[in-house]
Amino acid sequence: MELKGYKRPDGRVGFRNHVLILPTVMCSVSVAHSISQEIPGTITVPNDSGCLLLGRDKEIYGRTLVNTAGNPNVAATLVIGLGCELFSAEQIAEQIERFGKPVRHLTIHQVGGTINTVNQGVSIAQQLVTEASTLEMEAATVADLVVGLECGGSDPASGLTANSALGVAVDRIVDEGGSAIIGETEECVGAEMLMAANAKTEAVGERIQEVVKRTEHRLSMYGIDLTSEQPIPVNIQAGISTLEEKSLGCLRKIGTRPIVEVLEYSEIPNQKGPILMDTPSFDALSVTGFVASGCQVIVFTTGVGNPFGTAVTPVVKVLSNTPAYNRMRDNTDINAGTILEGTETVEEVGEQMYNMIVQVANGQQTKAEILGDNQFAVWRTTTQA
Amino acid sequence: MNNKQKAAIVISEKDNVATAISELKAGDSVVVRVGEEERQIILKSDIKFLHKFALEDIVKEQHIIKYGQIIGETTTHIKQGEHVHVHNLRSLRGLNSD
Numbered sequence: 263m264e265l266k267g268y269k270r271p272d273g274r275v276g277f278r279n280h281v282l283i284l285p286t287v288m289c290s291v292s293v294a295h296s297i298s299q300e301i302p303g304t305i306t307v308p309n310d311s312g313c314l315l316l317g318r319d320k321e322i323y324g325r326t327l328v329n330t331a332g333n334p335n336v337a338a339t340l341v342i343g344l345g346c347e348l349f350s351a352e353q354i355a356e357q358i359e360r361f362g363k364p365v366r367h368l369t370i371h372q373v374g375g376t377i378n379t380v381n382q383g384v385s386i387a388q389q390l391v392t393e394a395s396t397l398e399m400e401a402a403t404v405a406d407l408v409v410g411l412e413c414g415g416s417d418p419a420s421g422l423t424a425n426s427a428l429g430v431a432v433d434r435i436v437d438e439g440g441s442a443i444i445g446e447t448e449e450c451v452g453a454e455m456l457m458a459a460n461a462k463t464e465a466v467g468e469r470i471q472e473v474v475k476r477t478e479h480r481l482s483m484y485g486i487d488l489t490s491e492q493p494i495p496v497n498i499q500a501g502i503s504t505l506e507e508k509s510l511g512c513l514r515k516i517g518t519r520p521i522v523e524v525l526e527y528s529e530i531p532n533q534k535g536p537i538l539m540d541t542p543s544f545d546a547l548s549v550t551g552f553v554a555s556g557c558q559v560i561v562f563t564t565g566v567g568n569p570f571g572t573a574v575t576p577v578v579k580v581l582s583n584t585p586a587y588n589r590m591r592d593n594t595d596i597n598a599g600t601i602l603e604g605t606e607t608v609e610e611v612g613e614q615m616y617n618m619i620v621q622v623a624n625g626q627q628t629k630a631e632i633l634g635d636n637q638f639a640v641w642r643t644t645t646q647a
Numbered sequence: 648m649n650n651k652q653k654a655a656i657v658i659s660e661k662d663n664v665a666t667a668i669s670e671l672k673a674g675d676s677v678v679v680r681v682g683e684e685e686r687q688i689i690l691k692s693d694i695k696f697l698h699k700f701a702l703e704d705i706v707k708e709q710h711i712i713k714y715g716q717i718i719g720e721t722t723t724h725i726k727q728g729e730h731v732h733v734h735n736l737r738s739l740r741g742l743n744s745d
Contacts, residue, residue: 419697422656422658422666422697426714453716455740456716456717498732498733500697501666501698501699503711503718503732503736504719504736504737504739504740505738506716506719506738506740507718507719510713510714511714514714602668603668608656
């Protein structure tokens, strides 16, 4: 299938051409928002963090901000800092330079307050949008695609319908040289041996088991045991018999091809193919990690529907059952509930998803995109100081 | 009636269970598609929506396969068309980590 995109200096291909107004801390969110409101063609993210992070969370946070600007759907970035946060606007902008795209920065303390910073920011944003608008689209292929796979508010049909069909679409994308990233490590528990056995190399298999073990360990520190209580009574009532069955339902999304790489949260892949990223199950956090890794399209399967989206990356929403689809049509792009009714097969809905992913890459707006749904939240693995 | 309408679905050709996509009763004769082949199964138990039944006779301590993957092992002999659930299927993970 023919695609058109923006070839970025680092070799990745963008399918949107946003100018990102990036707040380095919660305190600069309203200034970033004001600038973005003034200049169509810009986007911003509702950052809720940026101060007093501890240990590994500092590294994760910095990487997530920088790599979000690196996402190939972003043409240029204006970083807005306050001046006393964990990473200054200047530090973040310096890191973003490595992607070779235009980047500018302003610091509210230095410029002198909200109004002055908004005024300067609006001028800079206008210049960046002008520059971005001169970039031309070039021929691209499915091999340039990195698709993020999320599920949330799953129902017992999710594994059978939406996730299975998504797996069909992912197999096809991977066979054409593209990539897909699955996360939500907690949901691998019980199926990690199967995943590891189907990994591309022994080292990747060991990494899969390692991140799952690490997740179990982290939760055990809070007295939580994922395996002894699973599946929960409501799952059993719904027909799920074992932990393996429950986890495999989630993992259907990644398809059947071997996992080629395991990433830490918000890292950029080095390999092409199916990839596991260590993310939490809370959708906004997980998807923020995918966006930072460079996903140009996200597919989100759900049993209940939601108004979730991101400004950087279009989110395709899939419902697993028709009653919920009928209630949540405004927010949903594809109904996989037809599989339960027997009017469409898993393969047919999978093909529909593949086509939609390609069309969205080629510019078709998703429901979430049109509605302006815009969530962004960086994972905090420890506690907040 | 649409020829695609089915009572149950089988995700992978390797599967030895099917999942009901409507409420099914003991004695019902259901047609399931396994890969390219259609199989007729007479149900031995009532099968609730989204519950599983055996596509073939499965002896004790054999793997149950759904999604083409092992989801556990049988704790007893299961006959074709019988309900497969927590009463005759257990997780292997619990056994390995004990």
